[in-house]
Amino acid sequence: MEQKQHQYELEMKVRDYEVDGQGIVNNANYLHYLEHTRHEFCEHVGLTWREMNDRGWMPVVRKVEITYLSSLRMDDRFLSKLSITRKGVRFIFHQDIYKLDGTHVITAQVTVVSVVNGMPARGDELAEVFKDYFTQE
Amino acid sequence: MEQKQHQYELEMKVRDYEVDGQGIVNNANYLHYLEHTRHEFCEHVGLTWREMNDRGWMPVVRKVEITYLSSLRMDDRFLSKLSITRKGVRFIFHQDIYKLDGTHVITAQVTVVSVVNGMPARGDELAEVFKDYFTQE
Amino acid sequence: MEQKQHQYELEMKVRDYEVDGQGIVNNANYLHYLEHTRHEFCEHVGLTWREMNDRGWMPVVRKVEITYLSSLRMDDRFLSKLSITRKGVRFIFHQDIYKLDGTHVITAQVTVVSVVNGMPARGDELAEVFKDYFTQE
Amino acid sequence: MEQKQHQYELEMKVRDYEVDGQGIVNNANYLHYLEHTRHEFCEHVGLTWREMNDRGWMPVVRKVEITYLSSLRMDDRFLSKLSITRKGVRFIFHQDIYKLDGTHVITAQVTVVSVVNGMPARGDELAEVFKDYFTQE
Numbered sequence: 001m002e003q004k005q006h007q008y009e010l011e012m013k014v015r016d017y018e019v020d021g022q023g024i025v026n027n028a029n030y031l032h033y034l035e036h037t038r039h040e041f042c043e044h045v046g047l048t049w050r051e052m053n054d055r056g057w058m059p060v061v062r063k064v065e066i067t068y069l070s071s072l073r074m075d076d077r078f079l080s081k082l083s084i085t086r087k088g089v090r091f092i093f094h095q096d097i098y099k100l101d102g103t104h105v106i107t108a109q110v111t112v113v114s115v116v117n118g119m120p121a122r123g124d125e126l127a128e129v130f131k132d133y134f135t136q137e
Numbered sequence: 138m139e140q141k142q143h144q145y146e147l148e149m150k151v152r153d154y155e156v157d158g159q160g161i162v163n164n165a166n167y168l169h170y171l172e173h174t175r176h177e178f179c180e181h182v183g184l185t186w187r188e189m190n191d192r193g194w195m196p197v198v199r200k201v202e203i204t205y206l207s208s209l210r211m212d213d214r215f216l217s218k219l220s221i222t223r224k225g226v227r228f229i230f231h232q233d234i235y236k237l238d239g240t241h242v243i244t245a246q247v248t249v250v251s252v253v254n255g256m257p258a259r260g261d262e263l264a265e266v267f268k269d270y271f272t273q274e
Numbered sequence: 275m276e277q278k279q280h281q282y283e284l285e286m287k288v289r290d291y292e293v294d295g296q297g298i299v300n301n302a303n304y305l306h307y308l309e310h311t312r313h314e315f316c317e318h319v320g321l322t323w324r325e326m327n328d329r330g331w332m333p334v335v336r337k338v339e340i341t342y343l344s345s346l347r348m349d350d351r352f353l354s355k356l357s358i359t360r361k362g363v364r365f366i367f368h369q370d371i372y373k374l375d376g377t378h379v380i381t382a383q384v385t386v387v388s389v390v391n392g393m394p395a396r397g398d399e400l401a402e403v404f405k406d407y408f409t410q411e
Numbered sequence: 412m413e414q415k416q417h418q419y420e421l422e423m424k425v426r427d428y429e430v431d432g433q434g435i436v437n438n439a440n441y442l443h444y445l446e447h448t449r450h451e452f453c454e455h456v457g458l459t460w461r462e463m464n465d466r467g468w469m470p471v472v473r474k475v476e477i478t479y480l481s482s483l484r485m486d487d488r489f490l491s492k493l494s495i496t497r498k499g500v501r502f503i504f505h506q507d508i509y510k511l512d513g514t515h516v517i518t519a520q521v522t523v524v525s526v527v528n529g530m531p532a533r534g535d536e537l538a539e540v541f542k543d544y545f546t547q548e
Contacts, residue, residue, distance in 0.1 A: 015443065015446075015447045015450075016294065016295060016446065016447070016450055016460055017294055017300045017302060017443050017446060017447070019294060019295040020290065020291055020293060020294065020295070021190075021290060021293040021294070021295075021297050021348055022195065023295050026291045027168055027172065027198050027201065028165045028166070028168035028169050028172070028291060029165070031164055031165035031168060032165050032426065032428050035164065035165070035426075035427065035428060036426045036427070036428070039426075039427055043486075048486050049427055049485055049486060050484075050485050050486050053158075053485075058159065060205075061164050061205055062204065062205055063202070063203065063204045063205065064164065064201070064202070064203050065200070065201070065202045065203075066200065066201050066202075067199065067200045068197075068198055068199055068200065073461075074295055074460055074461050074464075075454075075459050075460060075461050152306065152309075152310045152313075153309065153310070153313055153323055153431065153432060154306050154309060154310070154431055154437045154439060156431060156432040157427065157428055157430060157431065157432070158427060158430040158431070158432075158434050158485055160432050163428045165428060169289065169291050172289075172290065172291060173289045173290070173291070176289075176290055180349075185349050186290055186348055186349060187347075187348050187349050190348075210324075211323055211324050211327075211432055212317075212322050212323060212324050295464075296469065301442055301446065301472050301475065302439045302440070302442035302443050302446070303439070305438055305439035305442060306439050309438065309439070327432075332433065334479075335438050335479055336478065336479055337476070337477065337478045337479065338438065338475070338476070338477050339474070339475070339476045339477075340474065340475050340476075341473065341474045342471075342472055342473055342474065
């Protein structure tokens with residue numbers, strides 16, 4: 001199966017309390033996985049969430065579009081991948097989750113804007129941190 | 138403020154453990170609010186989640202598009218509203234959350250399809266249950 | 275069935291995402307129910323969580339002892355009840371959850387101490403708020 | 412700092428959505444950490460949660476006693492450790508969480524009993540799996 005190109009990937013594993021009464025990971029938990037992946041990515045590029053907070057930077061999620069293609073179950077291991085594009089003040093995280101056998105689980109676009117000391121910002125401070133990771137759409 | 142027309146609404150209140158380190162409700166929790174509202178709506182129209190499971194009906198979420206407009210905080214009360222349209226085999230739940238003062242918090246479209254005894258279905262059994270609640274787009 | 279005497283009770287309902295892969299409410303969610311009940315109780319006696327924070331008061335949980343007697347399932351409604359005793363600087367919340375048919379679900383003791391402006395406190399400010407609700411052990 | 416002897420340990424990291432409005436990990440999430448540690452331990456000794464379910468074995472938590480000694484915050488890494496003792500039909504998991512600098516975060520005793528095909532069991536099937544890991548109290 002051909003997979004999209006991504007700039008970063010993180011291996012994770014389903015925790016049993018994330019599975020719901022239908023035996024599959026509850027929809028909302030995928031937003032947790034995506035958020036955790038973005039935070040680990042930030043740390044990977046050199047900036048922890050805590051450091052951002054200390055500087056008064058707050059990336060704010062404006063929009064999430066997520067399509068559920070198949071389901072994760074108990075004990076499943078998976079790869080959570082992301083790449084980024086920038087459109088004006090918006091950073092678009094293109095995020096996909098795959099099982100280790102290549103099955104595509106979800107695809108998502110997460111739109112984030114930058115808030116600095118409580119005010120909307122152009123995002124140049126984040127763009128500098130992410131600069132080696134932008135892809136062309 | 139003019140609000141959209143909805144067929145059903147549920148008053149809820151933020152629980153403290155739903156608030157994250159930024160003092161606002163974590164993004165993923167809105168999916169919980171939306172899911173809970175759909176389930177309460179089903180019960181309102183005469184069919185509990187448990188009864189659906191017993192009949193082998195499983196509404197499956199295929200896509201969520203959610204736009205975050207403002208934030209809920211600790212102790213906030215809010216109205217979670219929905220209406221439904223049908224497009225072929227897809228049921229589109231149009232869901233909005235407002236604070237009691239009318240502030241628009243999130244707007245979402247949740248696409249659901251019907252699975253019966255594990256097989257994709259046309260959704261006529263759900264359409265019958267929801268029939269008094271469909272709106273024209 | 276004889277039930278213990280409690281000073282406060284709150285009716286709640288299981289939300290589907292609180293149920294895990296075994297079809298029953300996940301153990302950790304009962305701590306959420308107990309916490310939510312304590313916060314609603316505080317609001318009931320005249321002090322919201324937010325007001326406490328504004329005054330620099332922070333009730334801190336030191337210990338939880340919880341015994342699981344039976345399980346809650348999807349759609350179950352239940353009563354979450356509490357009473358309080360004070361032992362020196364410790365407030366002991368005696369909390370029990372019952373199904374509406376009287377089945378005892380969990381029994382718990384939650385030990386809370388008072389922190390004021392970041393320093394351990396004797397708890398006299400909380401004791402004043404709770405004064406009409408203490409029971410003798 | 413002298414730490415207790417444990418038979419198994421797992422390194423984990425706080426995920427941001429586990430932190431609540433006070434900037435610290437919400438009490439209920441520690442039960443998730445403890446549960447996840449027990450499941451990883453079972454997999455470590457050769458039996459996944461899914462395999463147990465397939466065989467009709469269900470370890471059921473009867474009691475949790477947890478004492479909160481200090482708090483985990485955003486980005487914290489920690490060690491989740493456990494050992495087991497057996498008392499008749501009860502398995503007692505002695506679980507402790509430490510920050511990487513040795514700070515003791517929580518100490519807990521989790522009592523588990525064995526249910527096989529829906530009936531209470533003596534637990535000999537679990538005892539066989541855990542046999543190299545029991546400690547004397």
